[in-house]
Amino acid sequence: MVGGLDVLPRELVSKILSRLPVKLLLRCKCVCKSWFDIITDPHFATNHYVVYNNMEEVEEEELLVIRRPFLSGLKTYISLLSWDPKEPKGSVSSEILNPPYDYDSDHKYWTEIMGPCNGIYFLEGNPNVMMNPSLREFKALPESQFTTPRGTYSFTDYSGFGFDPKTNDFKVVVIKDLWLKETDERKPGYWTAELFSLNSNSWRKLEDDAVLPLPFEIWGSSRVYTYVNHCCHWWSYVSNSVDRRKMQSTRDLVLAFNHVNECFRKIELPRIRYSREEEFATLVPFEGTIGVIVYPVRGTEKVLDVWVMKDYWNDESWVKLYSVGPVMVVYKLVGFYGSDRFLWKDSNERLVMYGSESKKMRDLEVYGKYDSLRAARYTQSLVSLHRGNEFPHQFVSCCLVPDPLLNQTDTDLISFLLHLDKATMCVTETRHRRQTRFSSVLFLKYNERGLFYLYMHEKIIYSQNAHEWKVSSKCTAPF
Numbered sequence: 001m002v003g004g005l006d007v008l009p010r011e012l013v014s015k016i017l018s019r020l021p022v023k024l025l026l027r028c029k030c031v032c033k034s035w036f037d038i039i040t041d042p043h044f045a046t047n048h049y050v051v052y053n054n055m056e057e058v059e060e061e062e063l064l065v066i067r068r069p070f071l072s073g074l075k076t077y078i079s080l081l082s083w084d085p086k087e088p089k090g091s092v093s094s095e096i097l098n099p100p101y102d103y104d105s106d107h108k109y110w111t112e113i114m115g116p117c118n119g120i121y122f123l124e125g126n127p128n129v130m131m132n133p134s135l136r137e138f139k140a141l142p143e144s145q146f147t148t149p150r151g152t153y154s155f156t157d158y159s160g161f162g163f164d165p166k167t168n169d170f171k172v173v174v175i176k177d178l179w180l181k182e183t184d185e186r187k188p189g190y191w192t193a194e195l196f197s198l199n200s201n202s203w204r205k206l207e208d209d210a211v212l213p214l215p216f217e218i219w220g221s222s223r224v225y226t227y228v229n230h231c232c233h234w235w236s237y238v239s240n241s242v243d244r245r246k247m248q249s250t251r252d253l254v255l256a257f258n259h260v261n262e263c264f265r266k267i268e269l270p271r272i273r274y275s276r277e278e279e280f281a282t283l284v285p286f287e288g289t290i291g292v293i294v295y296p297v298r299g300t301e302k303v304l305d306v307w308v309m310k311d312y313w314n315d316e317s318w319v320k321l322y323s324v325g326p327v328m329v330v331y332k333l334v335g336f337y338g339s340d341r342f343l344w345k346d347s348n349e350r351l352v353m354y355g356s357e358s359k360k361m362r363d364l365e366v367y368g369k370y371d372s373l374r375a376a377r378y379t380q381s382l383v384s385l386h387r388g389n390e391f392p393h394q395f396v397s398c399c400l401v402p403d404p405l406l407n408q409t410d411t412d413l414i415s416f417l418l419h420l421d422k423a424t425m426c427v428t429e430t431r432h433r434r435q436t437r438f439s440s441v442l443f444l445k446y447n448e449r450g451l452f453y454l455y456m457h458e459k460i461i462y463s464q465n466a467h468e469w470k471v472s473s474k475c476t477a478p479f
Helices: 002-006 011-019 022-028 033-038 042-052
Strands: 062-065 076-085 093-096 109-118 120-126 131-133 137-140 157-164 167-179 186-195 202-205 229-238 252-260 263-268 279-286 289-296 301-309 317-329 332-337 342-347 352-354 360-367 372-378 397-403 412-418 422-426 428-430 442-447 450-455 458-463 468-471
Touching: 011 033, 011 042, 042 458, 062 109, 076 360, 109 157, 109 372, 120 157, 157 229, 229 263, 229 279, 229 372, 279 332, 332 372
Parallel strands: none
Antiparallel strands: 062 076, 062 372, 076 093, 109 120, 120 131, 131 137, 137 397, 157 167, 167 186, 186 202, 229 252, 252 263, 279 289, 289 301, 301 317, 332 342, 342 352, 352 360, 397 412, 412 422, 412 428, 422 442, 442 450, 450 458, 458 468
């Protein structure tokens, strides 16, 4: 059968494969060399992301949800939720996305999730991390070595995550507020900004040509990832008052950062809310532009007003597009997808998905106290974070396979740490769920037939299809 498919034109095979999920494509790499070459081609990864995630026949809806750390500990849990949209009363399945061992600690946590951006996500916290859940890839960002101006310190960071198609580079911009050391007071309207580039694996200060459009203040991190036209956005304001609590002469606006030309821009807003104390305003993406959803802070029944900037480059194109409700049990908006699907936390601390056109609610069976829940739409992607510029142990894959040294029980696993060489990966730490450690080192290489391992001068192959190890003196390992 494979031989028959192998004679098909490469373009046709690529078109067929682009409609398959990532998990299946990873197995298809082992079928034959031509399939391996197609699936590992970066151009195929880009095309697959567009084709697969825009197919009309969606079998499952999926969300990534993190529970931010509060009170009991600093550990963050990452869950992948999935459900059948055709079954309103069907159950919701949940899978815990366990990060690699180096990140699985009560002292390492994340407070925000941003994405998807070509299937890549950014976790803001300790440490800052980029991840591709489909490939189970995590990359910790190095710490910035820049300091604030003399006599000041930074108390709060506001991050933005995006992609530069011109350089094929994922970037993180961080805006830092400034406080005076001498008086320990906020220096209103003054900020500094830094940019991380995945391609260079380094931070740099944004220069004067990307200067922040001062004066302004930022309300806080947006609960909804708003990345549009290569720009990330923050809900901001301008005020004549030094005290943030005083709303006199305060004007809401949106601060945008373009990841291509690396410049900031202020987007003016009409008067869409009258009181910070009485109305929430959440920035959202809306079909190629940005929008704002306004709803009351108090009350059991709430009306949600959806404002949209019809022309993204025209500040005067804001219109109130429609209103939803009154609807019950809305406490705080967590997500907004498409043009009519709302994700909010209700008064019972549950995540609820609501379609304004269908007027149907779905309880996602996820609970989170206080302001602990953050969510992002899950999209599958073959786009790798690996750029070949990482130091050892900095780039981590949480691929888990049975440990050949043990009895191949379900609890015996190896976690892999990827090193500098793209082709060769070194397993420097093996472990299983009973936390036993071994000092053995295995070397492995990908080829079209699978993963080959060399251990104690013995060739061992792990079959991903059969989920078992085999010792083979006949197979030629690619070393």
